[in-house]
Amino acid sequence: MQSKKKCSVDNCNNALFAHKFCVYHYKSLYLYPKMKSHSKLTQKKKDINEEYNNKRELFIESERNKHPERKIFCIFCGKEIDGDPSLHHGLGRDDSIMLDETYWFLSHNLCHVHEYHSMGWNRIWWWNDYINRLINLNKTEILEIEYKRMEK
Numbered sequence: 001m002q003s004k005k006k007c008s009v010d011n012c013n014n015a016l017f018a019h020k021f022c023v024y025h026y027k028s029l030y031l032y033p034k035m036k037s038h039s040k041l042t043q044k045k046k047d048i049n050e051e052y053n054n055k056r057e058l059f060i061e062s063e064r065n066k067h068p069e070r071k072i073f074c075i076f077c078g079k080e081i082d083g084d085p086s087l088h089h090g091l092g093r094d095d096s097i098m099l100d101e102t103y104w105f106l107s108h109n110l111c112h113v114h115e116y117h118s119m120g121w122n123r124i125w126w127w128n129d130y131i132n133r134l135i136n137l138n139k140t141e142i143l144e145i146e147y148k149r150m151e152k
Contacts, residue, residue: 024114048095056087059101075105075133076116077126086112090142103142121150 007014007022009029014022021029041049064070072081075088090103097103107116115124124130134143 024118028113045095048098052098055099055101059087059104060085060106063106072106074107074111076107076111076124076130078129078133079108081106081108085109088112088116090139091145103139121146 005016006012007016007025008020009022009025012022012025014024017023018026060072063072072085073079074081074085085106086109088105088107089098090105091097091100111126115126121127131143131146134146
């Protein structure tokens with residue numbers, strides 16, 4: 001039996017998609033940088049991005065300060081995050097809500113980008129725990145979005 005070809009990124013066991021990468025790494029490492037260089041941002045969007053980057057660092061620091069040992073945890077799987085966290089925007093990244101920290105959640109990049117944004121909810125092992133965390137946080141607006149996702 002012939003083995004399936006895998007992504008060329010170290011420790012990634014996903015199936016090959018294009019240019020020696022899986023779907024996730026193809027988009028994030030190969031495709032996205034090319035698209036980004038061609039896009040022109042308005043001054044308003046540049047200002048929002050700058051404010052976002054500043055607020056993001058302060059938000060991560062404040063989340064670390066909430067725990068006596070400065071630990072932070074993934075909203076998706078619930079496990080501790082080592083290193084730089086990914087930031088999930090529960091209601092999206094539109095200009096009107098991008099800077100609203102009420103809907104910001106820290107996560108592992110793998111849980112956030114590779115699983116949450118790339119897989120169906122029914123294939124994600126932590127999905128029910130994630131929904132329960134949103135219920136406990138009383139994030140009804142986000143729950144509505146997630147329940148609609150589950151109906152599809």
